[in-house]
Amino acid sequence: MIRVFNTLTNQKEKFVPQNPQKVLMYVCGPTVYNYIHIGNARSLVAFDTIRRYLEYRGYQVDYVSNFTDVDDKIIRAAKEQKITPHELTTKYIEAFHEDRLALNVLPATLNPKATDNMNEIISFIQDLLAKGYAYESAGDVYYRTRKFAHYGQLSNQSVDDLEQGASQRITARETAKKEDPLDFALWKQSPADELSWPSPFGYGRPGWHIECSVMAGKYLGATIDIHAGGEDLIFPHHENEIAQSEVHTEQQFAKYWLHNGFVTVGEANEKMSKSLGNFVTVHELLQQVDPQVVRLFMASTQYRRPIQYSKANLQASQNNLQHLTATWQNLNFRLEQLNAQSPLDETVQRQLAQLEHQFQTHMDDDFNVQNGLSDLFEIQRLINTYLKRAQVNQQNLQQLQQVFAQLAGIFGIQFQSEQQLAAQVQDLIEQRQLARQQKDFAQSDAIRDQLKAQGIILEDTPQGTRWHKG
Template sequence: MLTIYNTLTRKKEEFKPLHPGIVNMYVCGPTVYNYIHIGNARSAIAFDTVRRYLEFKGYKVNYVSNFTDVDDKMIKAAAEQGITVPQLAEKYIKAFMADTTAINIEPATLHPRATENITDIIKFVQGLVKKGYAYAVDGDVYYRARKFKDYGQLSGQSIDDLEVGASEHVSADEVNKKEDPMDFALWKAAKPGEISWNSPWGQGRPGWHIECSVMATKYLGETIDIHAGGQDLEFPHHENEIAQSEAETGKKFVRYWMHNGFVTIGKDNEKMSKSLHNFVTVHDLIKEVDPQVLRFFMATTQYRRPIQYSQANLTDAQNNLDHIQTAIDNLTYREQDAENKEDQEVQAKVAAFHDQFIQAMDDDINVQNGITIVYELVKYANIYAQRDKVSLTALQTLKQEIVKLMSIFGVKLVASNNQIDDEQIRQLINERNEARKNKDFARSDEIRDNLKQQGIILEDTPQGTRYKKE
């Protein structure tokens, strides 16, 4: 039974989608004014992994993740770069797709943009005004937060406590316009020269929160199964989405809310963010680090837990991933002398590992326990590959299971094809084997060291000496 921790209820609940066999899932995407940093990537990787596991379980997942392609940050960044807001958006959407492809994130079923949905946004805001949940002031439109009786339910705070925090982020101009400091913008009047659209309230553009309510309900329905994003979006973004959506539709907006933990950095475990200027972009990092390693590093921490970013942790991830890849190579190597027969013991062991993996992952997508099962499977595979006699179907079954389970973490494993077919190297290895037989260990070590300098790594196994490129 799959359970998911629901932020709204603060407990694990059995996952039952609204429509059997189908999951409608919305994940808040980036504001495209810069390259994504690995804190942004954490959310994308975490929920891509959730999606992959749901698909592994047999669900059809309709996965929508938006692009915020107009807001204050984008207007400022475009002006600084001397380009238009749409040009800025195109630049960083293209970069986002390239970076997320590199870390093996599946494209969303749909990547809608705020600017593609202006008509629907205006209509949605009009509906809230008509129902008395919103009001217009000097071209701006604000939502009456206190009118929504359940406001604060997601963040678990009273509206009075939330008001204290909200008042710290409100300009004097906004204070004078709003009926209440808790009210938030649905539509913003345009300043001279800013990108804008015509509306019943004059030239302007959408507020940040309204776009996700509109796109989630437009593309997935008035009630969706899963809405996900970073912990920092719980308030005010997701809190406001609930208020807007349920006021407009009169229906429950989201059945399961999922929020991922932060990426922290430094000895003080400071949250990584652009505002703190302590971020590392995916664009830069994957020039230095194998994207597969970054993916593995972030996908194997349970989504609700924080991730400590450090070179040491990346190195650990590299070593663990190399260990798994080596198991695939060991299994592939033994295929050359395997017997063409069944091995019921291996089939049963693989089935048991498979069931244990599902049991681990069904507990709120607990990837840390899941990867532990994979490590046990890899250990068993390595031991099996050292037997004097092995079954070809058993080797293939082990390899296929490791590859299948690792694909849920978004990691691609293939049988390495880096054996060196060079007669001179073979002759040196034969000479080394002869030297070892004659206990001429000085010559044996000399040959090993010479080959290593050429990038050739030797591995002595019960089935003979293997060699590959470093």
């Protein structure tokens, strides 16, 4: 029985999806005006790991994660780069998918964009206006927050406390437009020659919060099983999604709310963010560190806990990955070289089954990946002990191989055969050689460092570049 911590109720609950075979899961995606940073990747990896575990447990997961491709930051960045907003968002959506693939994150069932759902956004706002939960003001449309009886439930805050905070954040111009400081924008007026759309309220673009409500409802239905994102989205983004969605559909918006902890940096354990300027983009990190190491680093901490980004923690993940990979390669070598074999060892079968059951028990407890990884390392030890025998059994080896790969795969670890590794290394060597011919020594050094991070050492000789495992 899977139990999850539900932010809405502030407690662990038995996970019971509406459909016993299917999970409807919505994860808030990035605003695509720059490369994603490690903090963004935390959410990407955490919920991919949860998705993989749910699929391992037999569920079909309909996984929707949006792109916010209309925003003030996008307009500013496009002007700075002297390109159109569409060109900018296309560039960073492509970069997002490159990083996602490198981190071995499964593709979403769907990645809808706000700009592709403008008719539905306008229709949604019209419904809120008709029900009296929204009002027009000087070209903008706002939501009457105080009218929604359960506002503040998700973030566990009172409306009075929220109002005091809101009054400190908004400008005098916004105050003049709003009936109440706590009200939030559904539609913002903007010039027709800027990034804007015609609507019954005039030219403008949607507020941030309305996008996810529309896309979650359109692609997954009125009530979804899991709504997820970073803990910084609890208020106001997710709080506002609930308020507008439940008025629109007159149904519960999401049954379970899951939020991941921050990535922290430095001795002060400061939250990593673009606004603080202390972020590292995934794009640049993957030029220096094996993507599988970054993935394991991200997947090694239970999703609700913060992760401290440091070279030491990356090194620890690299060491763990190398140990797991070595066991996988030894196991496969033994299978390939198997001639005479011993009888089936039922004790090994029982031990493996017990460890897999223990893994499930730990992961069923709100996806406790630390204990789950400990179980994976126990299976690794079982494999290493078995491989020391003079004779082994093929069926035992195949069962160990299957379970080891399956459980490692939940954490995004994708073992390579020697042939795959050799092909990948050779491709990078050729890229490095081309960079050196073009005198792009920074790129050449980056490729060498990338291979070194994977335990591959290059030797430049008069006969060409050779490589071996370090």
